[in-house]
Amino acid sequence: MLSEKSLKAIAFERSKYPQEEARSALLAALRIAQEEQGYLRDELIEYVAEILGLPAIQAFEVATFYTMYDLKPVGRHKLCVCGSVSCFLNGSDQIIGHLSKTLGIGPGETTADGLFTLQEVECLGACKDAPMMQLGDRYYENLTPESLDALIAQLRGGSEDVR
Numbered sequence: 001m002l003s004e005k006s007l008k009a010i011a012f013e014r015s016k017y018p019q020e021e022a023r024s025a026l027l028a029a030l031r032i033a034q035e036e037q038g039y040l041r042d043e044l045i046e047y048v049a050e051i052l053g054l055p056a057i058q059a060f061e062v063a064t065f066y067t068m069y070d071l072k073p074v075g076r077h078k079l080c081v082c083g084s085v086s087c088f089l090n091g092s093d094q095i096i097g098h099l100s101k102t103l104g105i106g107p108g109e110t111t112a113d114g115l116f117t118l119q120e121v122e123c124l125g126a127c128k129d130a131p132m133m134q135l136g137d138r139y140y141e142n143l144t145p146e147s148l149d150a151l152i153a154q155l156r157g158g159s160e161d162v163r
């Protein structure tokens with residue numbers, strides 16, 4: 001179900017912890033599985049649990065709790081807008097509203113062309129630069145409708161190296 005490369009990566013993560021602490025490798029193992037397959041379908045979550053020798057329910061508990069795990073296919077660009085207190089007080093609802101209007105989708109939805117998924121997430125630890133969002137492994141802070149428009153245009157133009 002997973003490539004040799006992913007299985008090796010999971011084994012490496014598992015090797016960092018004592019024998020009785022397989023659960024400690026679960027976050028990383030799920031991330032590796034998702035990176036390879038795009039999202040975590042039920043069978044894949046069960047498979048990751050099996051690899052680590054854990055009850056499947058433990059893997060489901062983790063996979064369904066954290067928003068970084070996708071339980072269904074997502075777009076090429078997943079826009080994770082923080083909606084927690086600092087961001088909310090600084091206009092995250094307007095940011096989400098602007099993205100919804102621009103992309104024609106609501107939180108939790110993906111555009112028909114498969115390019116964008118919009119998601120509202122909990123605090124990402126960049127509160128002082130609220131409102132903010134995560135896209136891939138980058139944070140975009142002090143968001144405004146204008147900065148979002150520029151970013152969306154770049155992404156629609158095929159740029160992966162957006163700042």
Ligand code: FES
Nearest residue numbers: 082087123126127
């Ligand atoms: S409240 Fe948005 S990053 Fe903390």
